[in-house]
Amino acid sequence: MIEKKESVLVLCDKEEEYAQLMTEYIRTHRELPWSLHTYTDVEELLRQEKDCAIDVMAVAERTYQDKLSTLRPVRTIILNESGLMKWDEFVNVDKYQQAQNVLQKILEVYLEISDMVAPHMQGLGNTRFIGIYSPVRRCMQTTFALTIGQLLAAKYRTLYLNFEHYVGISELAAEVGARDMADLLYFLTAEKEKFQLRLQTIVKHKGNLDYVPPMKSGQNLLSISAKEWGRLLQQIEELDEYDFVIMDLSESMQGLFDILRFCTKVYTLTREDRIAQGKLSEYERILTAYDYGDVLEKTCKCVAPLIKRIPEELEQYTKGEMANFVRGILRELEDDMT
Numbered sequence: 001m002i003e004k005k006e007s008v009l010v011l012c013d014k015e016e017e018y019a020q021l022m023t024e025y026i027r028t029h030r031e032l033p034w035s036l037h038t039y040t041d042v043e044e045l046l047r048q049e050k051d052c053a054i055d056v057m058a059v060a061e062r063t064y065q066d067k068l069s070t071l072r073p074v075r076t077i078i079l080n081e082s083g084l085m086k087w088d089e090f091v092n093v094d095k096y097q098q099a100q101n102v103l104q105k106i107l108e109v110y111l112e113i114s115d116m117v118a119p120h121m122q123g124l125g126n127t128r129f130i131g132i133y134s135p136v137r138r139c140m141q142t143t144f145a146l147t148i149g150q151l152l153a154a155k156y157r158t159l160y161l162n163f164e165h166y167v168g169i170s171e172l173a174a175e176v177g178a179r180d181m182a183d184l185l186y187f188l189t190a191e192k193e194k195f196q197l198r199l200q201t202i203v204k205h206k207g208n209l210d211y212v213p214p215m216k217s218g219q220n221l222l223s224i225s226a227k228e229w230g231r232l233l234q235q236i237e238e239l240d241e242y243d244f245v246i247m248d249l250s251e252s253m254q255g256l257f258d259i260l261r262f263c264t265k266v267y268t269l270t271r272e273d274r275i276a277q278g279k280l281s282e283y284e285r286i287l288t289a290y291d292y293g294d295v296l297e298k299t300c301k302c303v304a305p306l307i308k309r310i311p312e313e314l315e316q317y318t319k320g321e322m323a324n325f326v327r328g329i330l331r332e333l334e335d336d337m338t
Contacts, residue, residue: 010049011059014040042065058093060095079095100204130246131247132247132269144269144322150208156242156244159209184202227255269304
């Protein structure tokens with residue numbers, strides 16, 4: 001049996017600071033499928049890689065020279081600096097956009113040529129799924145969920161998923177033409193062996209917190225079956241990439257009760273007024289009637305204090321009144337983990 005050689009990504013940019021920073025950023029990501037070789041000099045690149053098989057070569061526009069084609073990389077990416085398309089035969093990626101977007105584009109190009117199975121597809125099942133759901137409206141559920149996510153992300157690998165029909169936070173929305181939760185579900189069914197890498201091409205970051213942009217149309221949530229949601233969560237669990245997955249849930253998804261059952265812990269926010277308490281009682285009666293009493297057993301009901309001010313930026317959700325409230329709740333969660 002012939003052993004497959006390690007994949008090679010070459011990064012070349014005569015702008016030394018950019019090359020160094022991008023190299024450091026790429027190497028902070030776990031389980032990338034290649035060995036990274038970085039150069040700031042074209043002649044050195046030609047000498048060092050002349051007998052090597054290069055899968056992807058990413059070269060800054062002002063650094064690229066035609067003689068680099070003699071290395072015969074499978075794919076060449078131009079890190080575009082001018083906004084002009086000088087080489088139609090190569091993939092052009094905006095060099096000066098966020099580093100995470102550059103890396104995602106490189107991953108997408110790599111996946112087009114690779115048939116490898118992503119490593120560690122079978123995890124240890126250590127991921128804890130935290131469900132946030134309330135039948136009571138306007139109880140600050142999403143603020144609560146994002147605060148839990150940001151606080152946990154300061155210490156643990158944490159992913160936030162939003163399943164609400166209307167998210168209401170523009171910062172979480174996918175950019176025009178960018179991928180979102182719908183694409184992740186598609187990759188689950190169409191490209192299962194590459195799911196780990198596909199996930200990395202979609203995930204965005206706010207502070208230390210990873211998140212998948214919600215579906216652009218909440219109406220699409222209604223068409224996803226409970227079985228599909230279950231497969232998605234099981235696949236994320238098997239990857240063992242995250243310590244916590246925070247799920248901001250709603251009635252817009254099929255199989256809500258089964259998703260709650262899948263969770264390690266469920267947090268339900270409510271209010272103290274009569275209508276809110278009535279809705280909560282109805283919800284609890286339905287869970288019991290449909291044999292989901294186990295969901296109630298792992299549910300923590302919370303009444304948030306009066307919040308006078310919510311931070312402007314999602315990265316700042318580790319500060320303020322909601323953060324202070326959530327810290328007390330998380331102490332109990334971490335005690336249960338030990």
